Amino acid sequence: MTARMIVILAALIGGLYAFDTFLARVERSEIGQEAERRFHSGLDLYLRKQPAKAAEEFRRAWSLERSNSRYQLELAAAELEAGDLDDAHTLLDDALRRDPNSGRANLLQARLLKYQRRPLESDSYYHRAIYGGWPGDGGNRRIQTRLELIRELDERGDRKQMLAELLPLEADTLNFETRKQVASFFTAAGATDRAAAVYKDLLTQHPGDADLLAGLGDAQLAAGQYAAALSSFQHAYRIAPARTQTQLDMQLAAGLVAIDPTPRRLPSREKFDRSNTILKMVGEACAANQDQLKQSGDMLTARADRTNEAAEQRLQLAEQLWRNCPSTQSRLLPLLMRKLSTEPTL
């Protein structure tokens, strides 16, 4: 091998390397642009509620640029929406293997497990998502993820866990809409005082907000403060008279005020009459226990003095009947009976 040949070879290798590097750069750039175009097209379709078509575009984008985890995760999200759980599972497995701390990947995995009816594992991935890594600050994404988990817990009726998830949110700086949601969840979790406190705080900033007043009314209803709830609903109705739900809530609160036997200064006769009415309503709603039903019928037809004790007897029987009662369509009785079971009536 001559020196001339070595020089020619070195020049050839150098020239080819430069040419290849140039071509590789052009390819990366063009493929990147094409992938980005497909990705945005996919996002557009996804927002227009066409997840299957969006998944096609995301898949194409991801096949062009495999290193882009954003494409992969949006593909998984679209496939989840389109109901293609197997493919989503494969993609998320891969994404989590590459980055186990990814907030978005953990959130999607939580949703996948939720769709697969594996709630405990799903909750665990929600927590990983909340404490995982998100692009930028990620504060808002963490809050939204926690709210999604709370919504799931609400649907499952797990009020205790809901409250446990809500309490950390009190420490976060939340925007108006999120605080409204939090207050509503507090009501659903049974923390009516906290809910009312949040609503009242928000009302100092937005006194004319009918939603807030209605929400406060709900919290007060759940807390057994029927008169206050009626007042809140009436206020909301004055601001937004077209809201039919507020009208219904107002009627409910008025009904509860009219039948509530617990106010301290209520005369004995009035308390007796209200107890009689409650027993009659519960008797009509609950036909499960024939003995108790007969007992309530006897009690309602028997002559009795309209005393506090007689009222108390009727309320106790109503509570016994209520315990074995199937769920009813009415909102009034559950609210009232919950209050009676927690508050002394005398």
Added chain:
Amino acid sequence: MSTFQDREARLSILLSFLIGILVGLVVVAFVLLTGRLSARMYPAGDSPWRRLIIPILGSLFSGWLIYRFFPDARGSGIPQTKFAIFINNGYISTRTVIGKFLCCSTSLASGIALGREGPSVHIGAGIASVLARRAKLQTSTVKAMIPVGCAAALAAAFNTPIAAVLFSLEEVLGDLHAPVLGSVVISAATSWMTLHLLLGDEPLFHVPAYQLVHPAEFAIYAVLGVVGGLVSVAFVKLLLTLRRRFLLLPKTTAWLQPVAGGLLVGLLGWFFPEVLGVGYDYVERVLGGDSPLRTVLLLGGLKILATATCYSSGNAGGIFGPSLFIGAMTGGAVGSIAHHFFPTITANPGAYALIGMGTAFAGIIRTPLTSVIMIFELTRDYSIIVPLMISNLVAFFISARLQHEPIYEALAMQEGVYLPTGEHRDELDEVRVSQVMKSDEPLGAAMTVQAARKHLDEVQRNSWPVGDSRQIIGVITRPQLDGVKNGDTPLSAVINSLDNWPYLHPDHRLSYALERMGTAGADTLPVVSRANRSQLAGIVTLPDLLAAFGIARDKA
């Protein structure tokens, strides 16, 4: 002499590195250039007219280039590479390398349904040949450098360095024990590193993790092997038949013939864009397991038609890539059907598509070992090996039974060139000395020189063992006998001891027996026991060996 051989050996090693780097760079340029050209010819959202016109124009232009300037750039390049090794003393011209690069870039970028791996192999072999000749290496070393270039090219084109080494030995050389193994490994590794330096660790296909759902799937993989074998045979027979027809056309039309492929691909591409080019994008989708059965079946059939027409009409491009496409479609179809009927015990159709790729490769190219390793390297998943082996071997067996000549040898035969097939060599290698030796009696040690001369005249041989039926003591040759003046001299006084004379064992291969006869200049050799060299097992003569090879018959 020894110094000269040392220099050759050192230079060969150095050249293997250089070939690896240079071929790696050229193949990466080839792949990237073809890809970018194709992207410009078919921009996103293109009109169907483009898909009709561009393949026609591409095949017309590349056909003219081939006819006018680069006649050796036609087709895949694998048969031409084998011509270089077995016929042309390792010679591939620089012009052929340049022509292959230009013509294949043009035709593949225009959407012709052929692959880039075969041409890459030819380009790699050409670069190796040119470099070895420029380095003034001996002809035998130049020949030995051809598989070195092939391995480098395939390692860069497929991103599968081990399969590249195996392919060079199994298909190109037809000998897995070839002495160039070291150089082949060096060049494949160097080329692969060059590829990684430029493009990173991107596999050819991104495939989901493979899983065997139930042992009963092995039976379905065997069925896939049967189907894959039959599809392979259909493809090969169609391609060879069409090629035969095209070869009957007047030579003056050779520049226009590739347009037949371009026109067909254009028409099919109008309705099914997936048929255009090598189609790896669509293969990846099928490997993902989300393609409907009807589409997979249709595309598999159309690809067979398109590739067979494009190749036989003389377009530049290979059949590696299309084999993988056809295999993926076949596997996808079998997998879809199996998954439909046995959803609980079968994997996603994508897993079958993956195995199907190897199956078709084994059936069409007839390199079962390379195909197993190649798919293993593509997936990097050990659990795929056993299903792959089952399916590949079934396909290989069926293909070998129904289409005797492997595709590259059959194509070479159509060109009037008879290449030695690996299978034929294997068959010969399987014949051992024990199968052709005879139990003729040796000459007695007490026999006179005169009597021995008479015996050699009778049997028409120039040498013969000396001893008795149980023990051999040496060999006598005609020149020795002729050198003795006294005809009454006993043979024991003039014989060659076995210490100085070649002999054979019953388990030696016939090629080795021929080699030993050539070295000794004798047409008869004794066959002795491995346990006791003095014990004569038989006698082998040159006519018997030649008869075993089917070359000549011993008239005597």
